[in-house]
Amino acid sequence: MSRTRALIAGNWKMNGLSGDAAEFEAMLSGLAARRDASGAPRADALICPPATLVFGFAERARSAQESGLPVAIGAQDCHAQAAGAHTGDLSAEMFADAGAAAVIVGHSERRAAHGEGDETVRAKASAAMRAGLAAVICLGESREEREAGRALDVILGQLAACTPDAPSGDARLETIGDALVVAYEPVWAIGTGLTPSLEDIREAHAALRRGLVSRFGEAGETIRLLYGGSVKPGNAADILSVDDVDGALVGGASLKAADFL
Numbered sequence: 001m002s003r004t005r006a007l008i009a010g011n012w013k014m015n016g017l018s019g020d021a022a023e024f025e026a027m028l029s030g031l032a033a034r035r036d037a038s039g040a041p042r043a044d045a046l047i048c049p050p051a052t053l054v055f056g057f058a059e060r061a062r063s064a065q066e067s068g069l070p071v072a073i074g075a076q077d078c079h080a081q082a083a084g085a086h087t088g089d090l091s092a093e094m095f096a097d098a099g100a101a102a103v104i105v106g107h108s109e110r111r112a113a114h115g116e117g118d119e120t121v122r123a124k125a126s127a128a129m130r131a132g133l134a135a136v137i138c139l140g141e142s143r144e145e146r147e148a149g150r151a152l153d154v155i156l157g158q159l160a161a162c163t164p165d166a167p168s169g170d171a172r173l174e175t176i177g178d179a180l181v182v183a184y185e186p187v188w189a190i191g192t193g194l195t196p197s198l199e200d201i202r203e204a205h206a207a208l209r210r211g212l213v214s215r216f217g218e219a220g221e222t223i224r225l226l227y228g229g230s231v232k233p234g235n236a237a238d239i240l241s242v243d244d245v246d247g248a249l250v251g252g253a254s255l256k257a258a259d260f261l
């Protein structure tokens with residue numbers, strides 16, 4: 001992965017049965033039909049289905065990759081440890097073994113419903129890197145925090161607390177730009193149809209970029225910063241045109257091929 005190409009990630013959340021593989025097939029055909037003159041689609045796609053579908057989708061994505069489509073499969077969460085007595089949990093190593101290339105960590109729904117704090121998110125991001133997966137770290141302010149004028153302080157605090165140091169030990173992750181993606185997702189914009197103004201998105205992404213550069217030096221420029229929260233066909237182009245928006249993390253609109261495309 002690299003910042004020179006946009007990344008459009010779809011988070012299916014707890015949606016998707018085996019029959020929905022047809023929707024995924026429609027996405028692959030649509031991407032193939034959208035290749036530009038050079039033969040490549042304009043953006044990289046990452047589909048994060050529920051865990052039960054990761055293996056099958058990853059196999060299918062592998063053959064699509066062989067025909068030149070930049071499509072990868074990601075998981076939506078992982079445990080921080082590689083293996084052990086954790087009933088019902090799945091490790092980053094298991095997702096790598098199943099063919100995933102990335103894992104979302106720190107989604108606000110995990111933070112809210114499972115009490116995950118920044119320390120846990122950081123441990124999960126480290127686990128992703130340990131397993132050779134790109135970590136897509138989600139962060140974002142609540143409505144109260146935005147209204148109190150604290151949005152930038154909150155997201156910069158989350159960035160500092162959730163981001164592991166440079167990856168070590170996995171040859172596939174040669175640069176931090178391959179190992180890490182950061183998704184700015186204002187909590188109040190997720191699933192609500194509300195989005196920040198383009199100026200607020202620009203300001204948040206510029207702040208996060210400065211945070212990444214102060215943390216990783218020049219390499220911080222190579223990390224993709226996605227915007228997420230009510231990205232739809234009607235607003236995606238405007239949002240993607242904002243400086244330092246390197247892609248999108250899409251929830252509801254990633255479930256239907258036509259919307260996602």
Ligand code: PGA
Pocket residue numbers: 011185189190191192193228229230231249250251252253
């Ligand atoms: P949404 O979800 O696009 O449905 O708002 C985004 C997300 O939760 O990542």
